[in-house]
Amino acid sequence: MLTKSQAKIFFLAGTIIFSVLFLGLSYDTHVNKHDDQTNADKITPEVVAGKHLWEANNCMGCHTIFGEGAYYAPELTKVIERRGAPYVKGVLMSPTPWGEHTSGRKMVAYGFSEEEANNLISYFEWIGKVDLNGFPAKPKYEIKKTK
Amino acid sequence: MKYTTQKVAYWFFLSALGLLALQIVYGFIMGFAHMGMDGLHDFIPFNTARAVHTNLLVCWLLLGFMGSAYYIIPEESQNELYSPKLAYIQLISFLAVGVTAVIAYHFNWWEGRKFLEIPRPLDYLVVVNVLAFLFNILMTLFKGKRQTTTALVLTMGLLFSALLYLPGMIWFDSQTLDSFYRWYVVHLWVEGVWELIMGGILAFLLIKITGVDREVIEKWLYVIVGLTFLSGILGTGHHFYYIGAPSYWLWIGGIFSALEPLAFLAMALFALNMYRKGEKKHPNKTALNWTLGAAITSFVGAGLLGAAHTLPNVNLYTHGTLVTAMHGHMAFWGAYAMIVLAIIAYAMPNLTGRKLFNNGISQYAFWLSNIGMIGMTVAFGVAGVAQVYLERILGVDFMETQKEIEPHFLVLVLCASGFTTGVTLYIINFFKFGKPTNEALVAAS
Ligand code: HEM
Ligand code: HEM
Ligand SMILES: [Fe+2]
Numbered sequence: 001m002l003t004k005s006q007a008k009i010f011f012l013a014g015t016i017i018f019s020v021l022f023l024g025l026s027y028d029t030h031v032n033k034h035d036d037q038t039n040a041d042k043i044t045p046e047v048v049a050g051k052h053l054w055e056a057n058n059c060m061g062c063h064t065i066f067g068e069g070a071y072y073a074p075e076l077t078k079v080i081e082r083r084g085a086p087y088v089k090g091v092l093m094s095p096t097p098w099g100e101h102t103s104g105r106k107m108v109a110y111g112f113s114e115e116e117a118n119n120l121i122s123y124f125e126w127i128g129k130v131d132l133n134g135f136p137a138k139p140k141y142e143i144k145k146t147k
Numbered sequence: 148m149k150y151t152t153q154k155v156a157y158w159f160f161l162s163a164l165g166l167l168a169l170q171i172v173y174g175f176i177m178g179f180a181h182m183g184m185d186g187l188h189d190f191i192p193f194n195t196a197r198a199v200h201t202n203l204l205v206c207w208l209l210l211g212f213m214g215s216a217y218y219i220i221p222e223e224s225q226n227e228l229y230s231p232k233l234a235y236i237q238l239i240s241f242l243a244v245g246v247t248a249v250i251a252y253h254f255n256w257w258e259g260r261k262f263l264e265i266p267r268p269l270d271y272l273v274v275v276n277v278l279a280f281l282f283n284i285l286m287t288l289f290k291g292k293r294q295t296t297t298a299l300v301l302t303m304g305l306l307f308s309a310l311l312y313l314p315g316m317i318w319f320d321s322q323t324l325d326s327f328y329r330w331y332v333v334h335l336w337v338e339g340v341w342e343l344i345m346g347g348i349l350a351f352l353l354i355k356i357t358g359v360d361r362e363v364i365e366k367w368l369y370v371i372v373g374l375t376f377l378s379g380i381l382g383t384g385h386h387f388y389y390i391g392a393p394s395y396w397l398w399i400g401g402i403f404s405a406l407e408p409l410a411f412l413a414m415a416l417f418a419l420n421m422y423r424k425g426e427k428k429h430p431n432k433t434a435l436n437w438t439l440g441a442a443i444t445s446f447v448g449a450g451l452l453g454a455a456h457t458l459p460n461v462n463l464y465t466h467g468t469l470v471t472a473m474h475g476h477m478a479f480w481g482a483y484a485m486i487v488l489a490i491i492a493y494a495m496p497n498l499t500g501r502k503l504f505n506n507g508i509s510q511y512a513f514w515l516s517n518i519g520m521i522g523m524t525v526a527f528g529v530a531g532v533a534q535v536y537l538e539r540i541l542g543v544d545f546m547e548t549q550k551e552i553e554p555h556f557l558v559l560v561l562c563a564s565g566f567t568t569g570v571t572l573y574i575i576n577f578f579k580f581g582k583p584t585n586e587a588l589v590a591a592s
Contacts, residue, residue, distance in 0.1 A: 015376040018381055033392070043321060051320065058198060061195070061259060062197075066389060069261055075467060105185065133397060135388070135466060139541060141542055142542055143543065
């Protein structure tokens, strides 16, 4: 039967081995793979400014990006591809809550300046081109609304 | 049960329950918003409600863990707490930081990164606070008469939680790296070091309640936490599938995270076996219910419902949908909320000297809250699966899908009402015990 000291060795050895493996893989991801896979050279000052706005307003508290965030408002990874930049700009600069008269679910009326809206759009444009291993999947069907 | 300084635990438990109550209020705000009733939008928009809901959850669980450590470590190391005064200062400052953050979220002051919304200056205060806590615990342990495995595993869990908080504080220009290191905190907490904390508390409770020999219990404790790290560390990969990280994480994350339920299964089998072996003489049946309940519900909520969407080909469709919320609720409830409620139920009679072991209220509190939580999990699950089929497979627009699944949120809110009734009864029962006394603690020895 397993003794307590064998159990302890199992715990310590497992912890050390898997921590080392994990740190090694993290290093490979960060240092060797990240820049190519995400087009890191395209992270301009505008993209960074957009990321600051994204965080300062906790957009992730309603939306998801890369599928991470909240489930109240649409996924935004491919928002530029889906809606086009002018539409997105309209949402961001709107002085009244977006969605109020259409979906019923309201977005906070941020009323961003033109420059801020452009920065967020640059951020979304960079996001939309990151290689995400196939996410979001294309829906299998295309269906039409009948009423 | 003979150390008068254990009574600081009471104040941590009291604060934890207060924050739990507030967390639930904000849960209802979001439940109604999902039903299309967001009348509070101008004052409490959804992102505020959400940040408050999840941050209060983390805060009350941490207070519960700290209270557990202040209760368990003196008893295990057979030594009074190093500095009760420091513990009180630490409690008050922790609450001050938490309350400031919650207020800040109502004024658009935060760092919008899921689960780590606390504004940066407050992060530093959290770090100082946790260092004070760890110092107090480590000194108590160090000066104690013995260092048990239970105490060491619990302390190790708390120490690593503090260390793992740090990678979450680094700024990255890249959303991919931001997210990558955010999981060092979020995943390695709940599927790593917090399991040590849970295991430590569980072992302590089983030793006390079942009377099974400490050597046997602590041997299995090592096996459980060994399984946790063996699967959970590389299991972090299940969050790296779709954020711009290399594709080798698909199979590494898939394989290792699929093994994670083993640790929770081991925990459930361990608790049930120790109970069977034990003498079943301990009068505190309420604490026993919560202890076995935590071991079983965590296996279902974290182990089974986590495994349900952890393989990359499933996660591709469920990632970032209400399916995730289904799992998040039962996992946090079963593993961490219930173990905190278990230690509170065990400690209260000893701290106060009132032998209110099993009354109607404590029975209803247990069953109503758990049945309510099962109902909530089902409601989130049905909404989530419907969302996946409509939005991700049939290609229906996000908002249109949300309209279709609104009725499930009515069910959610109804079940949440049952859940809330149970939690309310638990809190009423807590107050029935009154305050801790030195006489009670001395008499209990
Ligand atoms: C007590 C332990 C656990 C807790 C408290 C917990 C909680 C959570 C929470 C809150 C999330 C949402 C995170 C976010 O999107 O920011 C999540 C995600 C996830 N969890 Fe767990 N979990 C636990 C254990 C597990 C286990 C053991 C597994 C696998 C077997 C698992 C699999 C997953 C997966 C695959 C996701 C990602 C979902 C997505 O892609 O949206 N979890 N968990
Ligand atoms: C009255 C009870 C509750 C209600 C009505 C409720 C409702 C909600 C709602 C609507 C969300 C937001 C989902 C979204 O982003 O759209 C949420 C998030 C969350 N709640 Fe609750 N909740 C309740 C209690 C609890 C409890 C007791 C816990 C923990 C034990 C908890 C843990 C969480 C977690 C971890 C999240 C984040 C989930 C994720 O991002 O996947 N909630 N809750
Ligand atoms: Fe995870």
